[in-house]
Amino acid sequence: MNKVILVAHGQLAHEMKRSAEMIFGELSDFQSVEFLKEEGLDSIQQKISQAMTDETADYLVLADLFCGTPYNASCAVAMKNTQQTIEVVSGMSLPLVLEAASMLQGNNLSSIVKHITSVAGDTVKSFSEQLIEEEEDF
Secondary structure, three states: OEEEEEEEEEOHHHHHHHHHHHHHOOOOOEEEEEEOOOOOHHHHHHHHHHHOOOOOOEEEEEEOOOOOHHHHHHHHHHHHOOOOOEEEEEOOOHHHHHHHHHHOOOOOHHHHHHHHHHHHHHHOOOHHHHHHHHHHHO
16 A cells, blocks of 8 residues: 655645645545654654554655755654654656546555656746747747
8 A cells, every 4th residue: 555745844845735636536545744943853854754654554744845954854754663664755746646537546655655756857848949840840
């Protein structure tokens, strides 16, 4: 069974889950962890560990920024819990959260990670560049 933990600065993770649920419906296998200004690395590690309530589940942790405190704390939790499968991916965005949600059931965690990292570049678009590409197609 796969589960997802969204972790980010401020309220971003909670709001990301709420936004994804507006589009996808209830995401019962998703949890969100906030990182507040007054907290440190140890407290966010503890929150992430507490969110991993199912010891039999594999966990995908989507963090907002590469090498930010939520990401670093997630990596520390993954390294401490070698008995569990925990994958940490940075660059959380609504499109990637929705991609993970659509693949959560029936796929192994490594397939999900491979897919969301491969489509990450496709989720960022520039209107002017898209317009130029479309004009070149005509």
